[in-house]
Amino acid sequence: MATLTPGFHGHRRTRGDRLPPGQFRTEDFPVLSAGPTPEVPLDRWEFTLTTEDGEQHRWTWEQFQALPQQDVTTDLHCVTRWSKFDTRWRGVSLDTLLEGVATGARFALAECHGGYTTNLPLDDLRGGKAWIAHTYDGEPLAAEHGGPARLLVPHLYFWKSAKWISGITLGRTDRRGFWEQFGYHDYGDPWREQRTWND
Amino acid sequence: MSDWRRAELRARTPESTTARTLHLTVDGWPGHLPGQHVDVRLTADDGYRAVRSYSLSAPADGDRIEISVQPAPFGEVSPYLAEDFPVGAGIEVKGPLGGWFVWKPERPGPVLLVAGGSGIAPLAAMLRARLDLGDAGPPFHLAYSLRDPGQRWFGALLDGIAEAEDPAVTAACLYTRTAPPGHPRPVGRITAADLDLPGFRPADGALAFVCGPTAFVEKAANLLVHLGHRPDRVRTERFG
């Protein structure tokens, strides 16, 4: 029989229209990292999209900034159970980056400075659901939060929104990323509480 | 494999305006070495559990242990433990844990303790264990970096060391922002001069324990290595 700790509730895990199961709302913006924060100078920053056939599309920071930019306000849901509402981002839609890219791939693997990776279905990067974001709350994205630029896929758990992104490789088969190889869910829908392989 | 043991809160005493020391009684506590820590597990009535690590801030005393808690902003566990956890109520602890950041009282040779903020907690256990040895113990010096006098934990212990004027056990507060009137050291971050002390140099066979926030630990450990201390004689514990 476990010892109950009277009056201890942890962060209040209340359900609501905007709060997925098992989550609590925070006003904070916790910094979660699996390793040291890489320094990525803008003059050496590059984003590379690689198709399943090995065809590469590259953008320098300057070229990337010249692309159409979108402002996004969205809720974030982290698998460590915090959710943050109404976060404001600016970045380039993956629809823009994928325009004119010939691919029959179904899967994508995001790759990052520092070695982090995460996998997603390519469909989840299309249709106005994903961005490469470089601005948070009106300011250049801080390095601790993934700057100069991170993937933003807010309809999935936030570990899919890879920090310090350097590229995306498309594939016909799904290749598991850093956390997905370690028991975390391939898809990670917070509303279906897809945290681990068994969810 | 360590098991979870039930612990009951006996008393809560202040270390600063916000930090508290929790005095716990643990069922079947096997004793511990100064520097070791415990994992603390809290269980909500819906089964939700949270686990955190806390250094033991006093040496072994039968089934009694002490942990010292600084409530973190937005914290899930530390504000509860510091403010709300009722006396007489139970939590679970696993331990004692860790065999690296540990001072064994039978070890001869001087010991240099370097604390940053709440990193003082495990070093206070070492200091108290040293005082328990009386004249038989090795030289100890504590360099305690803290923001201002209001953040000075273990005041009675430090006052006692100052009043005893025993050259074998000394403590210096290194205030980084505000010092009390008349304090001999200028306000500022830790420097090599704070750690380059006769009797505690590499040639004296000193063992150093450094505990605090990561940036502080990196800085203090680098200062010690530059002073010639062997890296394996500079034991570190970093948090946050």
Added chain:
Amino acid sequence: MRDGNALAGPLSDLFLPDPTTAWRLCPGCGTDAALAALHVYDQGPAAVARCPRCSEIAFRVARHPGQLWFDFGRGGALRFPAS
């Protein structure tokens, strides 16, 4: 960021002797470090322990519902003190 000291509890379910006093020679950069001295990133989904010099992953440990996970990262032998 914390360090390997903090893993004494989580690893006590996996190792009989205290693993934080074991040493690991990093196969990446050759740094020899006690497990207690590894850099540990444990604010995310699971704890990631890395070489304090080159940041190569030493191991990862996680507690999932009903399962304890451990992976050996880029490897490197662990040397335990023994009598």
